[in-house]
Amino acid sequence: MRSSFKYLRPASVAEAIKMKDQYGTQAIYWAGGTDLVLQWDRSLIKPGYCIDITKLAGMSFIENESSPIRIGALTALSVLERSDSNDPCLKAIAKVASMMCTVQTRTIATIAGNLCNASPAADLSTSLVAMGAILKVQGLKGERKIPLDEFMISPGKTVLVNSELVTEILIPKADSPFSSVYHRIDRTVVDIALVSAASSLTLNKNGVVASARVALGAVAPRVIRSSRAEALLVGRNISECDEAFLREVGEAASLDATPISDIRASAAYRTAMVKVLVRKTLNENCQNLTSYSDD
Numbered sequence: 001m002r003s004s005f006k007y008l009r010p011a012s013v014a015e016a017i018k019m020k021d022q023y024g025t026q027a028i029y030w031a032g033g034t035d036l037v038l039q040w041d042r043s044l045i046k047p048g049y050c051i052d053i054t055k056l057a058g059m060s061f062i063e064n065e066s067s068p069i070r071i072g073a074l075t076a077l078s079v080l081e082r083s084d085s086n087d088p089c090l091k092a093i094a095k096v097a098s099m100m101c102t103v104q105t106r107t108i109a110t111i112a113g114n115l116c117n118a119s120p121a122a123d124l125s126t127s128l129v130a131m132g133a134i135l136k137v138q139g140l141k142g143e144r145k146i147p148l149d150e151f152m153i154s155p156g157k158t159v160l161v162n163s164e165l166v167t168e169i170l171i172p173k174a175d176s177p178f179s180s181v182y183h184r185i186d187r188t189v190v191d192i193a194l195v196s197a198a199s200s201l202t203l204n205k206n207g208v209v210a211s212a213r214v215a216l217g218a219v220a221p222r223v224i225r226s227s228r229a230e231a232l233l234v235g236r237n238i239s240e241c242d243e244a245f246l247r248e249v250g251e252a253a254s255l256d257a258t259p260i261s262d263i264r265a266s267a268a269y270r271t272a273m274v275k276v277l278v279r280k281t282l283n284e285n286c287q288n289l290t291s292y293s294d295d
């Protein structure tokens with residue numbers, strides 16, 4: 001049973017931050033609340049104050065006119081699902097959002113709420129880490145920017161301190177050919193991932209991989225990047241990324257995974273599936289980018 005609490009509705013981000021500073025650990029920020037309701041019902045949290053930020057102006061938007069792409073913290077998953085498919089980043093994000101939870105939940109759940117839940121199995125976190133996303137955070141001492149791959153510490157824990165509030169998600173736009181792909185293995189269409197992987201590749205004008213990011217979900221206490229896989233990819237001509245090479249990259253990525261066995265899957269299974277999923281995402285990226293190297 002949920003405990004009683006005091007409801008607060010700030011008129012601005014600054015006021016919300018002051019409220020959180022005043023009430024400290026007794027208070028929680030409330031956006032979509034889809035994760036918080038479950039935690040509350042299970043008595044994992046017992047807030048004395050709920051700071052409702054759902055009506056804060058200027059917090060729900062997608063701005064794609066320049067780099068970086070800017071996404072407001074309160075942007076719902078259903079809005080992401082319908083985002084501009086002409087941009088490779090937004091196209092990838094839309095696909096990921098469309099596979100999350102249920103249609104009804106996607107209309108309520110927010111992008112920042114999902115990221116702040118800090119689940120190592122989160123679909124958006126894995127995809128956005130592969131895209132090099134950065135979080136803009138506001139606190140009493142001002143603003144700071146945190147790379148998403150440095151934001152999560154462990155399940156449910158982030159580097160946010162005191163009254164800090166995520167206000168925007170920033171995604172760099174590549175000025176050369178770019179592709180990003182995410183895949184997961186799950187038990188049902190609304191289940192969280194048993195294991196997941198995302199990769200992003202950027203090519204230079206000669207068709208060589210100029211930058212690569214490979215992210216792994218549900219194989220560590222937080223979403224991680226595979227430095228081994230990335231090192232193999234950078235400097236490789238896209239025409240040389242054949243099946244044998246991509247298998248090698250998948251094997252390398254599995255060495256960076258440190259999964260556990262639980263009721264949902266074994267560590268051995270998760271490790272084996274990292275190889276498959278990394279290879280699968282990279283194969284799709286290569287297919288997407290091959291046309292550029294042929295020009």
